[in-house]
Amino acid sequence: MRYVIIGGDAAGMSAASRLKRRAPDADVVVFEKTNDVSYSACSMPYNIANTEKPMDGLVVRTAEAFRDVQGIDLHTGYEVSSINPSEKMIYGKTLDGNDFESSYDRLLIATGASAIRPSIAGIDLDGVFVLKSLEDGRKLKNYLADGKVETAVIIGMGYIALEMAEALTARGIKVTMVKRREQLLPWMLPELSEVAAKELEANKVEFFPGLPLESITRGGNGLTVNAGGRSFPADMVLVAVGVKPESRLAAAAGLDLGADGAVSIDANMRTSAADVFAAGDCADITSVVSGRKIWLPLALTANRGGRVAADNMMGEPVAFRGIAGTAVFKVFNLEIAKTGLTMKEAEDAGFKPVYKAIAAKSKAHSFQGSAPLHASFIADSESGKILGAQMIGSEGVARRINAAAVALQAGMTVDEFYECDLAYAPPFSPVWDPLLTAASMLMKKSGT
């Protein structure tokens, strides 16, 4: 049996490793277009903040280890350019310019996502960066290496933009953030979004929402970002306006696309073509909350998707039920976490969402280090079903969100969550965990 995988990052290498472990005699072949496999992309902002650590320290496992220790037939610098599902063939070109082709018995498309690069003048200027691949990270960090970058403009205010605002500030660079839309984190409840805005202000990051990007120009002293009729000078520019699924190969091969243009897959990771599977950031996935297909590129989803795809490629029907949609990130001293649907997503999915956001403390009131924390639940006002939760605070947020994520997986109502026996001790929580208090207040508000 010949298993071929396109893409050597989280989903691809998770699948390859599992296939080779469970079917040692099979051919497991991976084609990765870059020279990097299996690195922690999520750690790039922290690495960039740190002048001591080399970027290659983010490599979790080297290509050699995959080849020599695991026996995976891994080709780096091999870019697949087309798939022929009826002939079960793929075709491509190496970085050296040589053509290659390969047959497969089962194919996994794990081509990931790519950074969105707006079609504006100046997007390709020297000093303008995106941050998605390890190579993007290397280029950006090299650009900072001589210490001459004093000011940066970040376009976008999503989590990568915010993590990079922290990273650049840590390197003494004055950061200005500019974005098209009005709200800092549009998915976030307004009470919580305000807390994030104050944290940026406290860390001298200026931000200008509501300014659509027009162009980037280079003058005598550096770059200028032109947005919404205003001009922002900068020594470097990071464009962090989001990512899109890398589904062009699949589309060209005639495969169905789904949510947000991602490769459409079923619970067994099968695409619309026989013996072709997809997993990770290039594919869509089911929301366990709404039951609808969504596109939400997350590391755990990619790792899990790769594993589940491997099982199904081997003929073992394992279902990936879906995801709650849990994400957490850090910006300066804040932990920001969400799981499930936003208010807008809940409305779009046909629910009648209500929410309650409360201010609480991370530990017992009088305990040293007890920090303000905002917790919230979003629920359907008719069924009482929990639809989402969001939290923000300087301490005790990131791991707390998991309780809500499990509740979403279990399909709990707010009332049922309120009955949960969450941990209490003064160094760690008030007697009533903030999520229990949020649940209680939401029950009162919605009269359930």
Next chain:
Amino acid sequence: MRYVIIGGDAAGMSAASRLKRRAPDADVVVFEKTNDVSYSACSMPYNIANTEKPMDGLVVRTAEAFRDVQGIDLHTGYEVSSINPSEKMIYGKTLDGNDFESSYDRLLIATGASAIRPSIAGIDLDGVFVLKSLEDGRKLKNYLADGKVETAVIIGMGYIALEMAEALTARGIKVTMVKRREQLLPWMLPELSEVAAKELEANKVEFFPGLPLESITRGGNGLTVNAGGRSFPADMVLVAVGVKPESRLAAAAGLDLGADGAVSIDANMRTSAADVFAAGDCADITSVVSGRKIWLPLALTANRGGRVAADNMMGEPVAFRGIAGTAVFKVFNLEIAKTGLTMKEAEDAGFKPVYKAIAAKSKAHSFQGSAPLHASFIADSESGKILGAQMIGSEGVARRINAAAVALQAGMTVDEFYECDLAYAPPFSPVWDPLLTAASMLMKKSGT
């Protein structure tokens, strides 16, 4: 309507507050035998560690606030000595020696738990303490105030014993721990218990398990603890061998007792006597895992029980489904957490438990501050149902256990938990949260 409550701590005052809020015109009368109400007993070890903070800083709400702001008819220094359920009367004596009596329409017994004081010679010597009430805490802290206590023996190795080992060590006191049973924390899985033992060693706390307490004697230079044929000199002794439900009043009134001699109650907090309810540490409660009645004195259970009792006393049938049994505490640099059943409790409840304990990291592997962490699940090998979870580590344990607590409330299997979408970001977790890895390994081990 006249609501009478015996006991002015967590359960009693939670009930009183809720009753008065929901039925402002009712008489809500509380009799508390001490002069203290509504204090954070769980915070006493941390307060004792701190020479700056007064013990009375632990009072959450004063008696005056309950009386004047909330309108609760609160009597402190009133010890109830008998209940007559057929006449709906209670009788008692004040600290001043005066008799009192009161009728009731609905009665709540919220008498809490008391420290076990072994019947051995020397238990009443000056310098020998227990730590349960705020008055216990004041006496102990006063005894330390002159700075002359250089050595302490703690009898017992439960969580109060361990918290006090840390507190006394923080004050420069050399601590020796002695206990009857062999294992440090008998409920804990051996892999995790070893970690706790090493933490004590690292903090110069000597501990001697397997030594039954025989007597405490006073010589010229201080106290001597005699246990298992050995002698341990000390300037002070803390007896922390556990607590027992304070159910004597209920028993004398002919009420049924349940698990471990606690007052037996149903899901509506009703005792076996008409119009008599019980809540908090004096009462038993249902385990949502085994469905059996257990006795497990916990602060959240008492607070919740008080609220639920209030609703039922007002004639609104609200059920307290039960508790998972979630507890967390800190000892030196370790966070220790559990939820659900122990292996032994699972066996006793008729399950066929298996467990898997794994070593993991609290954050992404390479992230600064990522600390070793041990996580485990206990599950029924036949149904796959999660029965319990235990964790220990210096970081990221306390709030993580809540995910497992919610899973127990939802009755999840290990497989279902493994499907949960837990939060990942390098500063907070590996891609696979340690609890997901533990679930995965337990699935492999048990072949589910």
